[in-house]
Amino acid sequence: MNLKKYIRSIPDYPKKGILFRDITTLIKDENAFAESINQIVEKSKKFNFTKIAAIESRGFVFASAVSYILKKPFIMLRKKK
DSSP, X not given: XXXXXXXXXXXXXXXXXXXXXXXXXXXXXXXXXXXXXXXXHHHHTTSOOSOEEEETTHHHHHHHHHHHHHTOOEEEEOOOO
């Protein structure tokens, strides 16, 4: 499955010259979201790790699912305010 077709590109957002990649279109499609998680899980199997960490908030969406499948602890990293 080509996941790129599920990611919407929004030119000049949030300001001119930026091409914003919107993943909500990927997440709302159950098959595309499942495939993205499956791809992350498969690619991660070649590494030796004990925990999964992700930066808020989009990272939480993917990392929590990967953590659940791989049965690894999940660490939520917050941006410094």
